[in-house]
Amino acid sequence: MANQQTGSDPLSADLLIVGGGISGITAAVEAAEAGKTVVLIEKEPYLGGRVAQMFHYFPKLCPPSCGLEINFRRIKDNRKIHYYTLSEVENVSGEAGNFEVTVKKNPRYVNENCTACGLCEPAVTAERDSDFDFGMKKTKAIYLPHEMAFPLRYVIDMSAVKDKSELKGAVDACPYEAIDLDEEPQSLKFHVAGVVWATGWKPYDAEKIENLNFGKYPNIITNMMMERIGAPNGPTEGKILRPSDQKEVKSVAFVQCAGSRDENHLPYCSGICCMASLKQATYVREQYEDSQVHIFFIDARTPGRLEDFYQKRQEDENIKIYRGKVAEITEVGDGNLKVKAENTVTGEMTEVEVEMVVLATGMVPNVADNPPANITLDDYGFMAPANDSTGIVGAGVTMRPQDVAASVQDGTGAVLKSLIAAARR
Numbered sequence: 001m002a003n004q005q006t007g008s009d010p011l012s013a014d015l016l017i018v019g020g021g022i023s024g025i026t027a028a029v030e031a032a033e034a035g036k037t038v039v040l041i042e043k044e045p046y047l048g049g050r051v052a053q054m055f056h057y058f059p060k061l062c063p064p065s066c067g068l069e070i071n072f073r074r075i076k077d078n079r080k081i082h083y084y085t086l087s088e089v090e091n092v093s094g095e096a097g098n099f100e101v102t103v104k105k106n107p108r109y110v111n112e113n114c115t116a117c118g119l120c121e122p123a124v125t126a127e128r129d130s131d132f133d134f135g136m137k138k139t140k141a142i143y144l145p146h147e148m149a150f151p152l153r154y155v156i157d158m159s160a161v162k163d164k165s166e167l168k169g170a171v172d173a174c175p176y177e178a179i180d181l182d183e184e185p186q187s188l189k190f191h192v193a194g195v196v197w198a199t200g201w202k203p204y205d206a207e208k209i210e211n212l213n214f215g216k217y218p219n220i221i222t223n224m225m226m227e228r229i230g231a232p233n234g235p236t237e238g239k240i241l242r243p244s245d246q247k248e249v250k251s252v253a254f255v256q257c258a259g260s261r262d263e264n265h266l267p268y269c270s271g272i273c274c275m276a277s278l279k280q281a282t283y284v285r286e287q288y289e290d291s292q293v294h295i296f297f298i299d300a301r302t303p304g305r306l307e308d309f310y311q312k313r314q315e316d317e318n319i320k321i322y323r324g325k326v327a328e329i330t331e332v333g334d335g336n337l338k339v340k341a342e343n344t345v346t347g348e349m350t351e352v353e354v355e356m357v358v359l360a361t362g363m364v365p366n367v368a369d370n371p372p373a374n375i376t377l378d379d380y381g382f383m384a385p386a387n388d389s390t391g392i393v394g395a396g397v398t399m400r401p402q403d404v405a406a407s408v409q410d411g412t413g414a415v416l417k418s419l420i421a422a423a424r425r
């Protein structure tokens with residue numbers, strides 16, 4: 001890790017950035033390369049956020065490594081960036097130019113000696129559901145979050161064992177004395193001029209959309225689960241297989257606006273779900289030449305230059321795109337599913353039988369979960385732009401649903417806004 005606080009005095013820095021996804025990472029490297037000292041706080045054991053979970057990302061359809069690795073190198077090479085994983089902000093007090101931020105750093109139980117050799121893993125039997133893979137895969141209680149994780153270091157999930165003695169085998173197997181089962185949480189204090197909030201999003205809870213039966217039938221999955229199923233480091237090693245019987249999936253329905261633009265769920269449009277489903281249709285079509293994809297949408301939203309992407313998918317006669325709000329999904333035997341949709345203009349009903357259904361669920365802002373008292377939210381739980389003048393500036397999906405390119409621009413802009421607010425005091 002780059003410099004880490006050791007004493008009890010607050011570490012001073014120009015900026016503290018909360019969230020190590022693409023928008024927070026961008027803010028950190030841009031600020032540091034402009035000569036500012038930065039503290040980056042991330043709650044997971046790795047940086048990269050949701051982008052790290054993707055198989056490919058548009059517009060170029062490249063794997064996450066093509067955008068993240070360069071940024072990780074920029075972080076590694078820059079002594080002005082101090083990053084803390086497994087950490088969360090507990091309190092922010094003060095004003096632009098003069099904030100005091102308290103952070104809780106949770107134990108990883110694996111120190112910097114770890115080389116990710118993996119010798120510890122077979123020495124432990126306790127397992128946990130991989131949250132990175134939405135529970136579709138298990139890992140050992142000591143695990144590497146994923147192979148391109150940054151930092152590339154194991155971590156222990158203590159909630160996966162009844163007693164620390166279950167991990168003794170890992171301690172003995174580690175040739176580098178990297179495992180410290182007695183590590184305790186730490187409270188850290190930082191004194192900073194500006195704060196950038198970039199805590200991103202989580203998927204909308206699909207179980208809340210009762211008529212779509214997610215959680216009831218195993219072959220109904222979400223769009224983020226589809227990213228993991230497509231990914232070579234995912235639960236099926238990149239083979240698109242359906243959950244119930246691991247069968248190759250030759251017909252898939254994508255249900256757009258699953259919970260989105262609906263007063264009972266998410267009243268807003270997440271802006272990227274149409275593009276995400278068109279992208280995922282490509283995953284299926286490229287893997288199985290004889291596959292059929294059905295996409296049900298209310299309005300297809302592929303703004304700006306992404307319209308080309310939409311047109312290309314329309315040229316594929318095995319991708320059928322219907323105007324239709326899905327009313328019901330039921331299981332019809334052998335794990336297959338029947339999707340019933342109503343055309344929102346003509347009222348005409350369409351029914352298709354498929355082997356798997358992907359629900360295009362929207363993005364829910366994490367900032368709404370537990371915002372510091374000095375952050376104002378808008379009606380949907382995103383951070384309101386009004387915060388800018390206070391010196392706590394939002395970036396990425398903290399502010400509004402947006403794609404990676406827009407989040408990157410936002411990260412850079414947030415740095416400038418936060419420094420301007422500090423300079424005006």
Ligand SMILES: Cc1cc2nc3c(=O)[nH]c(=O)nc-3n(C[C@H](O)[C@H](O)[C@H](O)COP(=O)(O)OP(=O)(O)OC[C@H]3O[C@@H](n4cnc5c(N)ncnc54)[C@H](O)[C@@H]3O)c2cc1C
Pocket residue numbers: 018019020021022023024041042043044047048049050051054056057058059087088089198199200201202223224227272276279361362363366395396397398402403404405407
């Ligand atoms: C199915 C799907 C597919 C998509 N595909 C694409 C695509 O192909 N191309 C594209 O451009 N966009 C795509 N997107 C959108 C893309 O995921 C977002 O634009 C991107 O994740 C935004 O980055 P972010 O940094 O704002 O948020 P995130 O990626 O969510 O990162 C936020 C970070 O903050 C951390 N965090 C959260 N809470 C805290 C806290 N309290 N304290 C500290 N850290 C915290 C998180 O762990 C995470 O690391 C897709 C979205 C979906 C739903």
